[in-house]
Amino acid sequence: MNFASDNGAGVAAPILEAIVASSRVNAPAYGADAYTARAASRLCEIFERELAVFLVSTGTAANALALAALTKPWQAAFCHEEAHIIDDECGAPEFFSGGAKLVGIPGLNGKIEPAALRATLARFPLGQAKTTQPAALSLSQATEAGTAYRPAEIAALAAIAHEAGMRVHLDGARFANALVKTGASPAEMTWRSGVDVLSLGATKDGALACEAVIMFDPALAAATPYQRKRAGQTLSKGRFLGAQMEAWLAGGLWLDLARRANTSARRLGEGLAKAPGVRLVFPVEVNEVFVVAPEAALAAWRAAGARFHDWSTRATPPEAAPRAGEAMARFVTSFETDEKEIDALIALAAAPYRSRNS
Amino acid sequence: MNFASDNGAGVAAPILEAIVASSRVNAPAYGADAYTARAASRLCEIFERELAVFLVSTGTAANALALAALTKPWQAAFCHEEAHIIDDECGAPEFFSGGAKLVGIPGLNGKIEPAALRATLARFPLGQAKTTQPAALSLSQATEAGTAYRPAEIAALAAIAHEAGMRVHLDGARFANALVKTGASPAEMTWRSGVDVLSLGATKDGALACEAVIMFDPALAAATPYQRKRAGQTLSKGRFLGAQMEAWLAGGLWLDLARRANTSARRLGEGLAKAPGVRLVFPVEVNEVFVVAPEAALAAWRAAGARFHDWSTRATPPEAAPRAGEAMARFVTSFETDEKEIDALIALAAAPYRSRNS
Amino acid sequence: MNFASDNGAGVAAPILEAIVASSRVNAPAYGADAYTARAASRLCEIFERELAVFLVSTGTAANALALAALTKPWQAAFCHEEAHIIDDECGAPEFFSGGAKLVGIPGLNGKIEPAALRATLARFPLGQAKTTQPAALSLSQATEAGTAYRPAEIAALAAIAHEAGMRVHLDGARFANALVKTGASPAEMTWRSGVDVLSLGATKDGALACEAVIMFDPALAAATPYQRKRAGQTLSKGRFLGAQMEAWLAGGLWLDLARRANTSARRLGEGLAKAPGVRLVFPVEVNEVFVVAPEAALAAWRAAGARFHDWSTRATPPEAAPRAGEAMARFVTSFETDEKEIDALIALAAAPYRSRNS
């Protein structure tokens, strides 16, 4: 019953096979290989346009390189106040950008709302030297609350951003999960809705370690080869990134894996929602389930071997907030999650638990 | 006849098998897994002391994190004027350190000599605020000239560095090759000779993408977990770094692979040295061969399918410097280099060539 | 009727005389002069302890150097959400620290409250590599709302900070004004209440350009000489900073000048508070007056020659917030403000105004 993270999973078999196969040849170093070239071509087809593509080994690096392409040191990037880039990357965007400011915006269910974005931007007057200048809006897709923006939501926010002279970044660590949920095409979810740069994550969705920085306007990529190298993100045996990406995309594997993870989460969410004293905090749209439950119940599940993270310091809709004796927890599924593990946890949750105070 | 780079090789079979095997289980994320723990333990045994170990995906990241642990933004690190860290990493040490200065020191055969180090340090008075302050000496082992420092050479330089209040870093992208050449033990080559931090490279020596930052004084590692995360170098599925390192070390594989590469280079060097018009520039001590040869000969080898890099902008001993019509070239062997490829190139070089002007 | 900024004032006569006098001799460069030494000694007397003192030319530089002494790039500094350091310095603290994160905390009347500080810190778990680590609490004294912390308020916040392993910085751009208001001694307001580093501003209070970074624990100053030089803040003719500071402190000039500015603000605040449709937003404690007034009234004042800044994007207590047709404005007094200017504005405000829509 391991629901701690989708990063705990292994590698999907076709990707592992591609790694092994690509090891058999001598290939040019630093990404000048055929695997990487084919992966980039395939991404252009899938996104229906010319792209600049850079493969790196972590989502943090992908986000930070993407933001560094958009944000100068004296500028600001705006994101949800609980975005991964502001909370969970130890300041990587600040590092890669040379000290830019991340500005968090509150919003329900992990999403930024247009009015909140406008209100925040009003505090950053253009051309005033004492104010870090607005440069980028970063949206997480799927969000940190396990919800997915619809293309129209992205388009509305991107329009505000562009109007203010900003560019739009999408942190797509769980992009495939959001596509599967919404049915949108990759193009609709990104550049057709105004996204300028995408961090596309394969790792959580079955790869070993492979993420892509994708620029829809290749002009944005002028400095990225240098910034990537300088960040130690240009792998010498770069063909292994290319081979992973190629295999991940081939035959729609990326969407299949994401669909499995989403399906597991939905099953888990539906089961937990029926458990006594348990309520869902956010709609279950991708591969994460957030619940508020009695602390004693959570302790009992842990004692029975379930693994998941406490999430109690995070924001919730007011009506869902933990009350005394309750806590919030996060459960994540992956392409490998076994139905039996899900059902075991649901069974556990359905059982009565003994309160600590009783 | 591919001698362009040891980065063009694939992955040694036992390492590939370890990757596949470690994919079968769910493992804690971000390096908190058993593979990584075992790899670190094994390194402690091999280096005969307690260590702080951080696994990352590139040699550039390893070097830059190592130097960032030693060098504050207003300080300076000293290295050979053709060191990888100063010439080939697009400023990664400056980036990771927050803008420290790298100071190049000239020296024959890729090595820094004690007198040159002392003379350079004299220009950096301690405690004078206008001068970036000396903080680190970085040695490349093996050097960029394909030579290997002996432990006593390292100890002599480290003594000067320590006396000046500096720490010593070893860029060990080809550390195993240097060990095999010199017969020194890992401990002798590092902390027993005064090395404080080692970048230990497995990638060029048979891994997929795995390098270790090793601190012999664990106190130096206080900030490294944050700096690594912030640099996007904390792999989410970190067990794959651990599994690579564990397999690379197991049964002395790392030394066997390096020995193969060294042997290939020696064979190639001996063969090329006998070719008409060709002379070796540096002693062939590890897996690199540097020659000066007539430009027409080099062109002929290339035309026949040989791959290698022009090295003509690099320093040579005065007596070896290219004369008119000559150029310098670098040939690199790997654990995969086939004896037949070597002999084919030697045969080619032995044949008379047609000058461009004839 | 110029109430735009205390930065619009000139230089107090004794300070100007000190500049002229100190120009007559040849003095050692870069702050190694007798003026600077005497100023530092005098500060030690005034603050009743040994200090490390660094003179610089701007408050932004003083704050940024102070924070850089406390905060590493992968750490976070906490401040009020409208603090000068987070809103008005174009990211200087991020720049000087190498990319640290500033975290804003909301709070009434420009002050941070203990509970809010604790709640924010709970989101920054110690030792977790993905989280920028708490390193500094920065308080503005006086605050951006023109209020002054009492020593006990500072002590309560500093205790929380220290308990969390953090250091405490005071942005004292208007420190003298806060001293005059509260009657606290310099020592009580700072290190006796737990402050580790103070930015002490003379410029707004009568100097030409002179601010001091004062470390109550001189060990914090180890890197500051280098950071100051590197920031271009080590003036070559440093004696002119020393001479300003010496004259500013001599005979309590600094407190006299601040008292004048505070008195002017109190007079202005009392006058405006009686004007029709006008209400004070914050208590007038130092040399700033914040009012909400009908937009038409503010326009009329401006048309009559009054200069002040619109402040409508800033936070207010809920009950004071501008309603439709109203706006918020800031008025600042200085040691030079003329009583007649104040009374002229009060007279203007007392008069009926014509609404734009009438």
Add this chain to the structure above:
Amino acid sequence: MNFASDNGAGVAAPILEAIVASSRVNAPAYGADAYTARAASRLCEIFERELAVFLVSTGTAANALALAALTKPWQAAFCHEEAHIIDDECGAPEFFSGGAKLVGIPGLNGKIEPAALRATLARFPLGQAKTTQPAALSLSQATEAGTAYRPAEIAALAAIAHEAGMRVHLDGARFANALVKTGASPAEMTWRSGVDVLSLGATKDGALACEAVIMFDPALAAATPYQRKRAGQTLSKGRFLGAQMEAWLAGGLWLDLARRANTSARRLGEGLAKAPGVRLVFPVEVNEVFVVAPEAALAAWRAAGARFHDWSTRATPPEAAPRAGEAMARFVTSFETDEKEIDALIALAAAPYRSRNS
């Protein structure tokens, strides 16, 4: 006999008067005042074209801001190996640029020669991601050796730089001295010879603390307002920078002051050159005199009250290098240097001295 530095001098009377006068009015803050505007206009007239002008308080800040406008973090700036920016600013250019690399080029008499520039550039191939990319050439005018480039020399170097896609910066801490020496016009010495950005220093030439960053292509200045603010270099009472610059330029004061300093140095140089055992190291072209002299003689001068800096770690032409028992020393004159001081030192040097060993 104080020849330690031109930074030890006071402020020229007309500049001091301008400071006092400009203190009498209330002026807009942060450089939006009339003094600053008039100073900028006057610079446009003097340089015969439209300019972007930024006033700051130190030469280090001016250089670092200028270079930051030209050099991105992954780029390199080239300068003489003993340039102030590489040796004496504690890494300020690296700091302001976000970690760019400074590359020193050797050259006689403090000057870079075209062939040396070309040879260095050959090691920085364009478009290769592992190599920091050439972005700026920085020349010191006058040089660190007290010599002055002629416009044709600057033009020759600038042509090479521009051909390589680089921009040209002039560190003009002693620009007026170089103008006076060469008779070139400000325009000839800068943009007509290919200079893109000038750091124009007034401080060493009679100001209190005032330097200008001057961009001949105003498009280069887009980010400078933010970078200046962020560096704490936007003085709140900016009118005092404007007033200094205005007075410095008025009636050619800047050239008159430089002429006085140059004349003093020439007199000193001619005198010392005749002293027993003393030889000039570089041509005396501006306000600095470099000599090699017996250590015993230098000690005797010091004992008699002369102040000057040891310069023995610096490069010299081979024929001038100190031999055993000799050392190199630097003497600097200023607009305030008294003829009597000069003659006293010359008299001292003319006298026989007692060797330490005798």
